[in-house]
Amino acid sequence: MIMFPIVMSDSHAYAETIAHAERVCADRGERLTPLRRHVLELVARSDGPVKAYDLLDQLKTGPGAAKPPTVYRALDFLMRLGLIHRVEALKSFIACAHGHGHEESAELYICESCGRVDEQDHPDADPSPPSGFAVSRSVIEHYGQCGDCVNDR
Amino acid sequence: MIMFPIVMSDSHAYAETIAHAERVCADRGERLTPLRRHVLELVARSDGPVKAYDLLDQLKTGPGAAKPPTVYRALDFLMRLGLIHRVEALKSFIACAHGHGHEESAELYICESCGRVDEQDHPDADPSPPSGFAVSRSVIEHYGQCGDCVNDR
DNA sequence: TGAAGGATGTAATAACATAACAATTCTACA
DNA sequence: TGTAGAATTGTTATGTTATTACATCCTTCA
Numbered sequence: 001m002i003m004f005p006i007v008m009s010d011s012h013a014y015a016e017t018i019a020h021a022e023r024v025c026a027d028r029g030e031r032l033t034p035l036r037r038h039v040l041e042l043v044a045r046s047d048g049p050v051k052a053y054d055l056l057d058q059l060k061t062g063p064g065a066a067k068p069p070t071v072y073r074a075l076d077f078l079m080r081l082g083l084i085h086r087v088e089a090l091k092s093f094i095a096c097a098h099g100h101g102h103e104e105s106a107e108l109y110i111c112e113s114c115g116r117v118d119e120q121d122h123p124d125a126d127p128s129p130p131s132g133f134a135v136s137r138s139v140i141e142h143y144g145q146c147g148d149c150v151n152d153r
Numbered sequence: 154m155i156m157f158p159i160v161m162s163d164s165h166a167y168a169e170t171i172a173h174a175e176r177v178c179a180d181r182g183e184r185l186t187p188l189r190r191h192v193l194e195l196v197a198r199s200d201g202p203v204k205a206y207d208l209l210d211q212l213k214t215g216p217g218a219a220k221p222p223t224v225y226r227a228l229d230f231l232m233r234l235g236l237i238h239r240v241e242a243l244k245s246f247i248a249c250a251h252g253h254g255h256e257e258s259a260e261l262y263i264c265e266s267c268g269r270v271d272e273q274d275h276p277d278a279d280p281s282p283p284s285g286f287a288v289s290r291s292v293i294e295h296y297g298q299c300g301d302c303v304n305d306r
Numbered sequence: 307t308g309a310a311g312g313a314t315g316t317a318a319t320a321a322c323a324t325a326a327c328a329a330t331t332c333t334a335c336a
Numbered sequence: 337t338g339t340a341g342a343a344t345t346g347t348t349a350t351g352t353t354a355t356t357a358c359a360t361c362c363t364t365c366a
Contacts, residue, residue, distance in 0.1 A: 031332085033344070053321070067347065072323065088241035089292050091322065109286050118283045130271045132300020133262050139242050141292040147285020184363095186313070205353070220316065225354065230313095244322095244353065 017044040017095050021083050030081060039074035040095070043084050048115035049092030087117070088139050094119075105138040113149035170197040170248050174236050183234060192227035193248070196237050201268035202245030240270070241292050247272075258291035266302035 021040055025032040032040075042055050052071050059066035075093060078084040084093050085106055096106065097119040107122040122140055129135060174193055178185040185193075195208050205224050212219035228246060231237040237246050238259055249259065250272040260275040275293055282288060 031343085035345075051321085052323080068323065069325090069347085070345070073345080088294075107281075109283050109288070111286075112289075118286070120281055120283070123280070126295065127276065128260075128273055129295070130262050130273070130299065132303055133264075133271070133295070134297045134303050135262070135295045136265075136297040138296070139292060139294040141241075142279065142282070142286070142288045143291070144287045144289040146283065150285055150287050184313080188314075221354065222316085222356090223314070226314080 014041070014044050017083075017098075020098055021078075021081075024081055024083065028081065030077075035070065036074045036077055039071065040078055040083060043078070043093055044095040049087045049090050049094050049110070049117060051092050055093075085119070087141060089141055089143070105140060107140040107142070109142045109144070109146070111146035111149055112143055113145050113152075116146055118146065167194070167197050170236075170251075173251055174231075174234075177234055177236065181234065183230075188223065189227050189230055192224065193231055193236060196231070196246050197248040202240045202243050202247050202263070202270060204245050208246075238272075240294060242294055242296070258293060260293040260295070262295045262297070262299070264299035264302055265296055266298050266305075269299055271299065 018037065018041065021032055021037070024030075038059070039055060042058050043050055046054075052068070052075060055075075056066055056068060056071045059071065075084065075086075079086060079093075082096055082098075084095055085108070086093055087108060087110065090110070094108075094117050105122045107120045109118040109120070111117070122138060126135055126138075171190065171194065174185055174190070177183075191212070192208060195211050196203055199207075205221070205228060208228075209219055209221060209224050212224065228237065228239075232239060232246075235249055235251075237248055238261070239246055240261060240263065243263070247261075247270050258275045260273045262271040262273070264270070275291060279288055279291075
């Protein structure tokens with residue numbers, strides 16, 4: 001199996017994101033419509049977390065401009081398929097780095113200096129849940145400075 | 154060191170929350186003004202996470218009703234002192250169970266059936282941060298069903 | 307006392323998100 | 337192929353959450 005280097009140009013990373021989305025949709029019998037694909041493209045191309053209304057602005061070129069429900073529906077769809085994540089504390093969205101399965105929770109490291117987000121798998125086993133608590137979904141977001149920004153100071 | 158039992162009656166828990174706030178403010182040279190105390194009371198007395206505009210409604214009795222900035226400023230103050238937490242994915246607030254220090258992050262278990270929130274200390278040591286990442290603050294929220302609600306099914 | 311800083315009041319608006327219903331497009335299958 | 341049903345998208349309106357900007361008041365302390 002040929003392995004690509006971890007760091008690739010944006011266009012390759014972006015193309016792979018779309019290709020992955022195609023596969024996921026095919027597997028699950030869902031439709032990656034032009035609108036959904038477009039929204040995913042915008043999220044994937046954006047440099048860091050992007051807000052719903054920024055996407056809305058980008059979709060508002062020409063007549064027939066997109067309205068909020070259009071964008072939120074596409075975002076909901078992409079989240080349902082695990083193709084993007086919502087960054088709760090930033091009210092923003094990022095493309096999923098898909099280093100994990102659909103249903104697992106991602107663990108996000110968000111650099112407050114450069115805005116970059118690093119996504120890791122969240123270990124399924126919760127170290128210390130309250131007795132009997134059954135976790136169905138977790139939000140795990142770490143804020144701080146990434147290695148590069150720490151060194152730049 | 155004397156340890157209080159975890160479970161206490163609501164009224165005691167509430168009184169203790171206020172007393173704790175008094176101590177924290179005294180320690181840090183901050184003022185627990187009547188407004189701030191009132192907001193903390195409302196958050197502490199509420200059964201589960203409470204929204205800013207619900208607090209606003211509760212503060213809107215009589216003329217001179219509170220406006221949004223009033224509530225948000227009080228909430229910001231209380232968060233800065235670690236007396237309350239914002240539950241990001243619910244856009245809501247809860248009183249801190251103060252089982253941890255000011256600066257540490259809480260780990261929340263939120264029951265989607267009964268609304269109860271259980272707060273645990275978050276272990277400081279992050280198991281798997283990206284190389285060089287310095288975490289300053291973490292948002293950790295687990296959603297699911299608490300032991301009681303799992304059994305009730 | 308009176309200047310400085312902190313806290314609160316007030317009006318307006320920005321930013322984020324959804325409800326409800328209409329129109330269109332796709333898919334399955336008779 | 338035609339058409340019913342489901343899924344998707346369009347559209348209007350509104351609901352919800354949060355902040356900006358500036359005025360006023362209160363407290364401290366030189």
